[in-house]
Amino acid sequence: MYDGRQALPVKTTRIMNKATCVFIAIGVFIFLTGCQPTGRPEAKQAQPVHNKHYVSIDGLWRVTPETALKFPNGTLEPVIRISGEAYGDLKVQGCFLWDKRFYDDWPIKSVTYTDSTRQLEIVYNEGAVYRGVVGKDRKTITGVAYSDAWGDTTNRVHENKLDFVRDEQTDENRLFFPRPADVHGSMVYQYHQPEQLDRYLQTASLLDYVKDTTAFYRLMERIIKQKFGRLESILVLKDRKLVLEEYFYGYNRTHLHPIHSCTKSVTSLLLGIALNRHNKMDVDQPVFSFFPQYDSLKTPEKEKITLKHVLTMTPGFTDEDDFDAHSPDEEAQKILSLPMVSAPGEKFKYNGNCTNLMGDIIYSLENKQADELAQEVLFNKLGISNFEWERENGVVRCASDLRMLPGDMAKIGLLVLNNGNWNGEQIVPKEWIAESTQPHVAESPFFDYGYQWWCRSKSNRSWWKHPVHGSRDEHDMFLALGYGGQYIMVIRDLNMVVVATSSDYNEENGMAHQKVPMVIEDVVPLFE
Template identity: 30%
Template sequence: MIARPLPSSAPAAQGVDATGVEAFLDALDAAPGIRPHSLLILRHGHLVAAGSWAPYTQDRPHLLYSLSKSFTGTAAGLAAAEGLLRLDDPVLAYFPEFADEVTDPRVRGMLLRHVASMASGHVAETMDRARALDPDDLLHGFLRLPPERDPGTVFAYNQPATYTLAAVVQRVTGQSLTDYLRPRLFDPLGIGGAVWHRDRGGRELGFSGLHATCDAVARLGQLYLDRGRWEGRQLLPEEWVAEATRPHIATAGAMSGGDWDLGYGLQFWMSRHGFRGDGAYGQFCLVLPEQDAVVALTSETVGMQTVLDLVWAHLLPAFHPGPLGGREGADAALRERLAHLTLPAAAGKPTPPERADAWAGAVFAPEGGGCADQPGLTSVSVTAEEDGWTLTLTEDGHALPLHLGDGGWAVAEEPLPTAVSGGWTDAGTLAVDVAFLETPHSLCVTCSLPGRTFTARWHTTPLMPGVPLRKLRAPGSSS
């Protein structure tokens, strides 16, 4: 389906100082280690700023990592409204096939609200331990793992807890999360193309794996800002919104500090200002009730607190209580800048003419016999084509050809969505950046002609262990 455009407005008409938004963009550009991908800002229900940094675009789905949890929580809220589940039911009530096997009193006392609020009683992430107990069924492994504390008394950021919540929704609805949400959330909000990764058993992950646009993130934030209403319809009960966005469990000391110390709701974090959904490497849905605003951002960074600090420092002061007069010039300047955002391309020059023959057909092996950051990458080759050069990464027998442009970013959709920049840094060294456009990941590959070796280094390492490069895209696409 084609998403209906969000209502748009000049920033000043909604009380937003465009120079403050530009200051935020300046700060993102200046901050080391932050690669923004897409940004949307809504104020009073109107889109006042939207842009994507080339080679990324607004219409491309993006791996949201743990921001997926907020969509899973929304699915649970919709199922609760339909009478299909209750937060105060024991988790085991939904999986009677395990009732005789699971005898630990803490697991038997674990309620749905406990897994929804990351308060299962476990004191640390259980993913590896649950998988060890049952490699084929994460839910079964999780239910076999006794909590160290009583449920509801301690916070631990815990992927199998959300997986369990998602499994309950899929059990009681008889549908995948995506199919259940399509007529109830995605279609009413005008969200198209949202797709979820599944595990080997066929369940959508829930805790991660959702690919959706930054626009979809903004629409979810606006739904919560408006207490579950969208275009005059109450899509999500107001009571669920209130319950999901209040602190259920203290988080201080359990995470990395800063905005992660302020409590957890039902698949939403509390923030210094408002509440948020977020995902690894800089995926954000910031809901600011006091400012009547939503900020949606996709990016690639390990400095997530830095991003939040920049929002608080630059965007919050840009929100004013009423319309701003005489700001047409600032609004136009911001609009122009947002239309031409670009990530810096990797430095590089065309191949030195005197070494072109040496580079043509050259094959490179991993430096030192192995590549720690990408162990599946077994060789790299460089070939001359009529229209330039092709760098081919080979992994487990699968070849990924990448065209090198003449400067800037060379974007390709097949065999998977990528953008490549870089070139020769000297006669014997080729260095390229490979952005996997439907994820927050990019890879730096450097080939050395004298030794016929290469290195490969992630800017942000994929969180799915052993995922092959060809799978770094939205599920359901060709590969």
């Protein structure tokens, strides 16, 4: 079954693998994994657990920096939300943050608060419990997480010290509420036609296209209930018009969102533009032709690596990325120095080094990095002005690390749907779009791969249970796909683009990959 790991940035996957190893090593693995369902078929919002209490300790509580769970490449922070009035019902919800962003729910089984001693006990797994003492000023909770390592709940083992302080800066809607309730406590969804985003993207009413409105409202209800994971935005373009634009968990159209490996697809567009500007569109040219200064690195095998191999992630070199580079030239040198693990073109291997090398090719042609070129020849033309593209040691990370507005992601999808044409101007060569978005190599039974774009058709299998439209009646689509549930999906024969951003970063529950079956089984049929 497709698990999506190959679709994740290599470094990010490695971070989480290291994190797991560290948890085991320090004896707190159960604190993270013990609170996660092993086979969660449906994502559920963290439900508050109730307990009567006397003194109100309501508010958002965040682990202190000193007791947060630290790893070589990031920090895991437990957060709890306590609500209720004096003499009322105590409610507790929990979640985890990874580097200050939502990572996963922390399902809590029971909670007890003793007023006389100010002791708080949270049971979050069989044999696992957090015990803390609320400070007299009610600004701190000092405590320890315990677990039963041998099944004896009477002899819990001290696992990890965890102290909490009140967090008055974080918006709790971002963590716990897909939609804030109205004054009556209701979260009933009502459709509204999107407001005009800018002069570049026209809008229309979805109700002009959808006949079965009951099915549409049922879908939105399921989205709000997290049946497809923790969606933070969903946008749909039909006939080149924005007909659906919905945000959740405190997000709106002004909030940048990390798009992770969707960045690879944007880099592919930029490379196509750069190659065309320099009359170098031949993808069968040797990759070393862009870096003559590194001819000394050639070997009989490496000489066979073509640009097409790099585009389709079949060059054959290792995916090792534990190296520092302080310029695109240095990065290219280090990537071209990597050992070979297979012959060029022999095997697909998802590898961020390929995309970073594409960025280095852009630099060799344009004498500017991908972010600068993007602003000049792509983003400005699409009305994209608010974006962030991270640099590491001064080098743009072309494999990931681009942050965009969901509406601007939709513009990228629309540009590709229009074969690279935008308002009459051919921004990306039409032939590049055609080649980029068609299958060139099989990634798995579930996906094929183009030039940094993923492809699905009837020939691909469905990995989800009981497919109705998947495989049998499925429309061809190509898509940009990013870690944690970021997507730009294009269904050409329906003249559709679907954008989704999410925070489904816990790979164990598989919810990041539920957006594809959601679109195939629930969104597309609305427009057929």
